Amino acid sequence: MSATDIDTDQIIPARFLTTTSREGLGSKLFHDWRFTGNGAANPEFILNQSESDGCEILVAGRNFGCGSSREHAPWALLDYGLRAVISTEIADIFRSNSLKNGLLPIVVNKATHDWLLDNPGCEVRIDVEKSTITLPNGTMATYPIDHFARYCLLEGIDQLGFLQNHSDAITNFEETRPWKP
Amino acid sequence: MHTARTLFEKVWSQHLVKDETPETPAILYIDLHLIHEVTTPQAFSLLRERKLGVRRPDLTLGTMDHSTPTTPVRSFKDLAVVGEGAANQVIKMQENCKEFGLELHGFDSDFRGIVHVIGPELGATQPGKTIVCGDSHTSTHGAFGALAFGIGTTEVGHVLATQCLLQRKPKTLAININGQLQSGVTAKDVILATIGHIGVDGGTGHVIEYRGSAIDAMDMEARMTVCNMSIEAGARAGMIAPDETTIAYLDGRPQSPRGKDWDMAVARWLALRGDPGAEFDKSISINADELSPMATFGTNPGMVIPVGDVIPDNTGDASFRKALDYMQLSPGKPLSQSRVDVVFIGSCTNSRVSDLQQAADIMRGRKVADGVRMLVVPGSQQIKKAAELIGLDKVFIESGAEWRESGCSMCLGMNGDTVPAGHLSVSTSNRNFEGRQGIGARTILASPMTAAASAIEGRVADPRRYL
Numbered sequence: 001m002s003a004t005d006i007d008t009d010q011i012i013p014a015r016f017l018t019t020t021s022r023e024g025l026g027s028k029l030f031h032d033w034r035f036t037g038n039g040a041a042n043p044e045f046i047l048n049q050s051e052s053d054g055c056e057i058l059v060a061g062r063n064f065g066c067g068s069s070r071e072h073a074p075w076a077l078l079d080y081g082l083r084a085v086i087s088t089e090i091a092d093i094f095r096s097n098s099l100k101n102g103l104l105p106i107v108v109n110k111a112t113h114d115w116l117l118d119n120p121g122c123e124v125r126i127d128v129e130k131s132t133i134t135l136p137n138g139t140m141a142t143y144p145i146d147h148f149a150r151y152c153l154l155e156g157i158d159q160l161g162f163l164q165n166h167s168d169a170i171t172n173f174e175e176t177r178p179w180k181p
Numbered sequence: 182m183h184t185a186r187t188l189f190e191k192v193w194s195q196h197l198v199k200d201e202t203p204e205t206p207a208i209l210y211i212d213l214h215l216i217h218e219v220t221t222p223q224a225f226s227l228l229r230e231r232k233l234g235v236r237r238p239d240l241t242l243g244t245m246d247h248s249t250p251t252t253p254v255r256s257f258k259d260l261a262v263v264g265e266g267a268a269n270q271v272i273k274m275q276e277n278c279k280e281f282g283l284e285l286h287g288f289d290s291d292f293r294g295i296v297h298v299i300g301p302e303l304g305a306t307q308p309g310k311t312i313v314c315g316d317s318h319t320s321t322h323g324a325f326g327a328l329a330f331g332i333g334t335t336e337v338g339h340v341l342a343t344q345c346l347l348q349r350k351p352k353t354l355a356i357n358i359n360g361q362l363q364s365g366v367t368a369k370d371v372i373l374a375t376i377g378h379i380g381v382d383g384g385t386g387h388v389i390e391y392r393g394s395a396i397d398a399m400d401m402e403a404r405m406t407v408c409n410m411s412i413e414a415g416a417r418a419g420m421i422a423p424d425e426t427t428i429a430y431l432d433g434r435p436q437s438p439r440g441k442d443w444d445m446a447v448a449r450w451l452a453l454r455g456d457p458g459a460e461f462d463k464s465i466s467i468n469a470d471e472l473s474p475m476a477t478f479g480t481n482p483g484m485v486i487p488v489g490d491v492i493p494d495n496t497g498d499a500s501f502r503k504a505l506d507y508m509q510l511s512p513g514k515p516l517s518q519s520r521v522d523v524v525f526i527g528s529c530t531n532s533r534v535s536d537l538q539q540a541a542d543i544m545r546g547r548k549v550a551d552g553v554r555m556l557v558v559p560g561s562q563q564i565k566k567a568a569e570l571i572g573l574d575k576v577f578i579e580s581g582a583e584w585r586e587s588g589c590s591m592c593l594g595m596n597g598d599t600v601p602a603g604h605l606s607v608s609t610s611n612r613n614f615e616g617r618q619g620i621g622a623r624t625i626l627a628s629p630m631t632a633a634a635s636a637i638e639g640r641v642a643d644p645r646r647y648l
């Protein structure tokens with residue numbers, strides 16, 4: 001999906017946000033690109049083509065996930081069966097939302113990105129521990145990821161639990177700050 | 182000795198429960214958590230699953246705005262939410278706030294409105310605070326010198342439970358806007374031109390600080406319009422240093438400090454301004470003298486030109502081509518040839534009294550063109566009341582526009598207010614993404630003045646001929 005600036009309104013249109021749970025959003029993923037006006041699958045859309053069958057990694061153009069902060073976007077991608085998004089640039093809030101849900105946002109250089117776009121359906125190895133991605137032709141690249149985010153992913157650490165463990169420090173901050181909101 | 186610090190660095194460091202290390206992000210304390218019906222239900226479910234309460238209900242403020250109807254009614258009791266999902270969301274919001282003891286400005290509140298409009302209106306938004314909300318346009322509150330940014334639903338849960346967030350320190354970007362805006366050129370044009378200049382990812386990873394004489398000269402409503410669209414430039418947040426204008430705005434608001442507390446707060450607020458010589462990671466300059474009214478022509482806010490210009494040709498770029506196809510526009514043609522079907526004045530970008538006033542000044546004594554539907558949606562019930570007091574509602578109604586209850590409305594079309602497929606809309610909102618205002622809707626972003634002029638002419642129009 002080479003288009004640049006794919007925003008979260010495309011990933012999951014606003015009219016599907018009236019849900020109060022996080023399940024089942026995969027069926028609405030890229031809804032208005034995936035389906036034509038009468039609800040039939042749009043044969044021209046990449047996810048509806050045979051080369052996308054069974055794929056777990058989405059390769060998308062620069063600035064993927066920009067726009068609205070809706071966490072429904074990574075929920076929908078995950079629910080659809082995707083586990084990683086690769087781009088040359090990924091928008092801030094989307095990246096943070098993805099990591100919190102175990103969807104890997106991976107930023108690669110333009111050469112790797114171009115290669116991936118030219119070779120849809122190929123098998124790519126992602127090593128979360130080493131933060132590397134290996135292409136079938138053997139090329140390996142490291143991708144940037146926050147230490148802590150990687151640690152949480154690998155150890156299954158829950159960030160809320162981490163924060164709760166600091167409740168004494170939080171109380172102390174509340175009591176000793178020079179002004180109160 | 183302290184090194185010179187920027188506004189952002191001052192606010193950031195005042196909220197560190199724990200500083201970041203290479204291994205762990207900072208723990209940042211949050212002073213104000215704004216919540217609305219769309220991005221909270223799953224967060225409340227998490228609290229229930231873990232048997233947790235809300236740590237600081239007193240620092241949490243709720244409203245309903247996205248899924249709520251804006252059809253004019255005599256009493257809020259007559260408001261009927263459109264669609265089962267939306268109605269369910271509204272009910273859940275009421276239940277959740279009741280169960281967890283949170284202040285909610287629901288249908289019966291005089292202060293109900295768009296979350297980013299009511300925070301400042303209530304005086305809950307204050308300089309030097311950290312403010313978050315499960316909504317990307319939280320950047321709006323940065324106009325007061327607060328550090329305000331959007332978060333996801335998981336993080337909403339974190340803040341509800343611990344009043345804190347795990348954050349990496351962002352970089353800083355100074356945008357210097359000096360000079361004087363010509364008449365007919367507004368804050369909306371400034372921010373659209375800025376996004377056109379730096380691109381929709383120009384601010385990624387950064388917090389913007391807007392500075393310069395053009396910003397100093399703006400009132401608070403204009404500053405909010407500028408900071409509001411920081412996210413459209415990819416930035417986490419946008420900030421403006423508090424000054425006398427900020428203080429005058431906050432004086433006497435329901436939640437503003439009073440008496441001696443007020444004097445102390447004012448001294449603290451004025452000290453937030455960045456130190457001379459403080460360094461930014463990046464900095465750019467924009468000349469306000471040269472700006473004209475702007476309008477977008479594509480499907481992201483960076484695809485923007487002066488309203489009288491012809492659409493540029495960048496058709497070598499596939500995404501550009503795709504955007505123009507969607508918009509049914511062609512390179513080389515003036516935008517002003519495009520026939521307009523819908524005009525929307527509203528959203529957290531441009532729904533405040535001054536926005537409505539600017540549009541009304543152009544509409545007064547004129548008519549909405551045949552075939553154009555014009556919707557005017559005040560940002561809050563307070564704004565609605567204030568506008569009605571000075572007769573703006575009558576100006577709009579007499580010119581053939583609809584005057585509605587407050588809410589997000591056609592900004593994202595979740596509440597039943599949508600632009601029909603294929604129709605061209607001139608909108609004062611902040612996003613022209615494909616389908617944002619309805620399936621197949623084609624959106625042109627512009628200022629309230631440009632929107633009003635376009636309603637009169639039925640074409641995308643330069644407002645300066647009506648001044």
Ligand code: SF4
Nearest residue numbers: 318528529589592593
């Ligand atoms: S007015 Fe639009 S952008 Fe603002 S909060 Fe509502 S939906 Fe979001």
